[in-house]
Amino acid sequence: MVASLPSNAPPADAPHASAGPSGFDASWSGRLEPLLSVGRGAGADLVEVFLERTDHLGVLAEQDTITNVSPAFGMGAGIRVFLGERDGFVSTNDLSAAGLMAALDQALGMLALVRSAPDRSPFEGLPGLHDFAAAKLDWLARCPDLREATHRLLEGTDRLQRHGNHLQARRGSYARDWQEVLVAASDGTFARDIRLHQSVGLNVLAADGDHRAGVGRRYGTSGRPDDLRQWNAETSAQEVCDSASTMLYADYVEAGQCPVVLANRFGGVIFHEACGHLLETTQVERGTTPFADRVGSAIAHEAVTAIDEGLSDGAFGSLSMDDEGMEPQRTVLIENGVLQRFLSDRAGERRTGHARTGSGRRQSHSFAAASRMRNTYIAAGPHTPAELIGSVNRGLYCKAMGGGSVGPTGQFNFAVEEGYLIENGELTKPVKGATLIGEAKEVMPRISMCADDLELAAGFCGSVSGSIFVTVGQPHIKVDSITVGGR
Amino acid sequence: MTRSPSGLDAETLRSRLDQMAARSGIRQWDLGAACSTDTSVQVDRGEAKQMKGAQRSSITVRVWNDDGLVGITSTSDLSDAGLERALAGASEASAFGNADDIPAFSPLATAPLQPLDQPIKEPVSILDLLATLKDAEHQLLESHPAIDTVPYNGLAQRSSDRIYLNSAGACRQQQLTTASLYLYARAEEAGRKPRSAGAVRLAYGAGDLDIAGCIKEAAGLTASHLDYAPIETGRYTCVFSPEAFLDLIGAFSNLFNARAVLDGVSLSNRESLGNTIAVPFLDLHDHGRHPGNIGASAFDGEGTPTARLALMEGGVLRHFLHSEATARAFGVAPTGHAGMGAKVSVGPDWFEIGATPGSGGGQQGLDRFTAEEPIVWIDSLSALHAGVKASQGSFSLPFDGWLLKRGERHSIEAATVAGDIRQVLKAIVGFEGEAVITPDGLCPHVWVEGLSITGDT
Structure with a gap:
């Protein structure tokens, strides 16, 4: 069944996205309870409504000019109905009572359920609002305004000019994503939150004859309205320019198998891609993780303890509640090499039996929540970074990592943005063009040393429920052997 | 209407x-x-x-x-x-x-x-x-x-x-x-x-x-990948499937993007038009209106009608993709490839790749199943978002494919292919078979020699 698209003239009761600092409050229970009641009365096991308002600002500076300002705002709802292990999900931009009921009808129809008399519903009403947003209502107003944001960004591109050599292009970008969400479900969930993510990125393209190097870094936090004001443009620009200068004349890496030392911060992408995704219950549901029946078994070297949590103050992947209204936990995934548990959401719990961990996340109302990572990192170990590098006779040091991905059979890959050869226990010349590939089952036992310098880095993760804010992290780690693709 | x-x-x-x-x-x-x-x-x-x-x-x-x-x-x-x-x-x-x-x-x-x-x-x-x-x-x-x-x-x-x-x-x-x-x-x-x-x-x-x-x-x-083995690291002649070659060209489309040229992040510059950047038998058009393009757009983000545009003819760079603003900067007409914004983005639509008419199309009679030398058949590329350095020209990408040796085909267990797009365009040996319609464009199998393959051995 296909519902009609919204007309150009929304009904009078439809809220709009410019309703002020708070569009959702406890009074919404009166609008949402009938939906939950109807859904349960129709025979659904569980009905969940996710409401969202967003306010985005993107600014781009190139060289010494602001070249693009792109504000956006919106609103929408996602309604999900569960029946056994199946579910139907409908999203809409129409938040009027009629629009929401039409979306519910469509979701019920997907499961061959139809409305019945309201008095036959077992739904008993929503409790009081669990309001995580109350202390956050002024967050948006406390963020830098457009003028301040453009000034800070131009400060960044100016610093790039001061520190860089052979720069053909300089870019700074700023993104501010504000989101208010309300989750109501027939199991008694009724919670509201406000999220604020800000990130700033600097990129350069250095060119000298045939030599070219493109380097970029992005820094991000959550829940800190002052983030852009606190951003250290000088340090960021210096880091980007240093890397570009180094990589401009770097040779391509020699391909083959070798030991690798991965730096802290964004080096954590290796765990994210090689193992983290495979510990989400969405992968258990699909039968695409080799670890499905390995809880309690060693799946990694005993040096490895890995954690996923949504609690670190200001981290990009932190949450007061997940997108299903559950407070996040600190979830120990692997302890001393032994698999402890999976990341789970509502659907994951129903389909795999793994208890929810506050990991139900989605990009927006148009995606059904799925089990996703938050702040994910390998815990610090006992060594120093120098000990790790000193233990390698000939290998690769990966100082800065790019993005990566994992396939349906557990094969992962990620790019090395800034690499150095390790020769006789010391860093020597810079190399570029490396891609690391491998399989989770094989690489996890090869992470044999962890240093004592755990740090986190902001990132974006794209998967089944869209692109979300995450943190990756680790201390310096050593992988005894991995395939390095190159030329 | x-x-x-x-x-x-x-x-x-x-x-x-x-x-x-x-x-x-x-x-x-x-x-x-x-x-x-x-x-x-x-x-x-x-x-x-x-x-x-x-x-x-x-x-x-x-x-x-x-x-x-x-x-x-x-x-x-x-x-x-x-x-x-x-x-x-x-x-x-x-x-x-x-x-x-x-x-x-x-x-x-x-x-x-x-x-x-x-x-x-x-x-x-x-x-x-x-x-x-x-x-x-x-x-x-x-x-x-x-x-x-x-x-x-x-x-x-x-x-x-x-x-x-x-x-x-x-x-x-x-x-x-x-x-x-x-x-x-x-x-x-x-x-x-x-x-x-x-x-x-x-x-x-x-x-x-x-x-x-x-x-x-x-x-x-899926069945064809069950018989797999590692591949030795080295240089190979590679045959790209239409999908894989279109993915590679798409990842480096800044070559043809006037916005990227003006921003200084393209591999091309204002003077590149008329330069030979590929083998003399390669044609590349952007043709979003091709009947095989399901979901073709009739107009771009600025209302400009879409149209077939020659990007490369006989290996020579002929035109860039334009928005209104970039077209004005180059003194040409918009080409129907604009988005909408204060700074208007430009992007390709749907590629048409094949032999230049009358050129002979490179080496004839190519058949990956009867070739004497070992051939790497690249069926699909992965992780383009991470492994492509568009403004540098380089790539290092995991792929799915097979090693063909005297008619025998074995799936490659895990490997990457690496190179530079400018060298790839000049190392095309020829085309095999008819062009195939894919979601991203029209393209035959493309032979490229001397690419670096890293195996998981």
Whole structure:
């Protein structure tokens, strides 16, 4: 069944996205309870409504000019109905009572359920609002305004000019994503939150004859309205320019198998891609993780303890509640090499039996929540970074990592943005063009040393429920052997 | 036509914007709007896994202030309050418009629009979609004993409307229906690693999808990867599948992108037009209006009609992709490849790759199954977002494919292919077989010599 698209003239009761600092409050229970009641009365096991308002600002500076300002705002709802292990999900931009009921009808129809008399519903009403947003209502107003944001960004591109050599292009970008969400479900969930993510990125393209190097870094936090004001443009620009200068004349890496030392911060992408995704219950549901029946078994070297949590103050992947209204936990995934548990959401719990961990996340109302990572990192170990590098006779040091991905059979890959050869226990010349590939089952036992310098880095993760804010992290780690693709 | 069955009404929208703009003292504006309805299903071993529906709407408003500077704002809120706020936001943003690069209305935004032959199909019920996908999954699972699941699958249909309006009277509207099917199977034999592969089909309606072909392709590809072995690291002649070669060209499309040229992040520059950048028998066109392009756009984000454009002929760079602003900077006409923004993005649409007419098309009689030398057949590339350095020209990408040696074919266990796009374009040996229509373009199998392959040995 296909519902009609919204007309150009929304009904009078439809809220709009410019309703002020708070569009959702406890009074919404009166609008949402009938939906939950109807859904349960129709025979659904569980009905969940996710409401969202967003306010985005993107600014781009190139060289010494602001070249693009792109504000956006919106609103929408996602309604999900569960029946056994199946579910139907409908999203809409129409938040009027009629629009929401039409979306519910469509979701019920997907499961061959139809409305019945309201008095036959077992739904008993929503409790009081669990309001995580109350202390956050002024967050948006406390963020830098457009003028301040453009000034800070131009400060960044100016610093790039001061520190860089052979720069053909300089870019700074700023993104501010504000989101208010309300989750109501027939199991008694009724919670509201406000999220604020800000990130700033600097990129350069250095060119000298045939030599070219493109380097970029992005820094991000959550829940800190002052983030852009606190951003250290000088340090960021210096880091980007240093890397570009180094990589401009770097040779391509020699391909083959070798030991690798991965730096802290964004080096954590290796765990994210090689193992983290495979510990989400969405992968258990699909039968695409080799670890499905390995809880309690060693799946990694005993040096490895890995954690996923949504609690670190200001981290990009932190949450007061997940997108299903559950407070996040600190979830120990692997302890001393032994698999402890999976990341789970509502659907994951129903389909795999793994208890929810506050990991139900989605990009927006148009995606059904799925089990996703938050702040994910390998815990610090006992060594120093120098000990790790000193233990390698000939290998690769990966100082800065790019993005990566994992396939349906557990094969992962990620790019090395800034690499150095390790020769006789010391860093020597810079190399570029490396891609690391491998399989989770094989690489996890090869992470044999962890240093004592755990740090986190902001990132974006794209998967089944869209692109979300995450943190990756680790201390310096050593992988005894991995395939390095190159030329 | 200004009113579509979806309810998106161009004239009403224009009237509302005219009134609001007048109240705000805005004399010049334009607008891009889109509405869509989607339904989709996923299955898991004979059961419905998830069924989804979505109604989406969005509008981007662009305004020119009294100083001629441009600002934009986007919203999904089509209420009057939402549009008012969008106009106000665009006005505020216009104060930060770039005086050195001001977009204008496309001179072609009111040019005649050639109709596209795009049949509008009625959607089928989601329960019918479900039944179809369950059956497809069943057939795929039955096709080979080693195929145990189809972990990634989906059958979807969409009905959409797009509108472009401007205060100078331009009015574009396009209605479209599309459907897609993807089946990605996983197979495993005792004592061996799991392997996977998949196939995709597009059509204007769910009833038109080549489901049998998709099942057959997914089954054949998945089974073909069961017999796998590592490959020795070294340099090989590679045969790119049409999909893989189109992916590679798409990843380096800044070669042809006038916006990237002006920004200094392209591998080309203003003087590159007329230069030989590939073998003399390679033609490359952008041809979004090709009948094989399901979901083709009749106009771009600025209302410019789409058209076939020669990017490379005989290996010579002929034209860049343009928006209104970049075209003005180059002194040419817009090409129909613009997005919408204060800074307007430019991007390719759908590639057509093949031999230059009359050139002979490089080495003749190429057949990867009878070649004497070992051949690496690259079926699909992965992780392009991470492994491509577009502004540097280099790539290092994982791939799925096979090693062909004197007629024998073995799947490659895990490997990467690395190179430089400028060297690849000059190392093309020739083409094998007829050009094939894919979701991203039209292309034959392409032979390239001397590429670096790293194996997992």
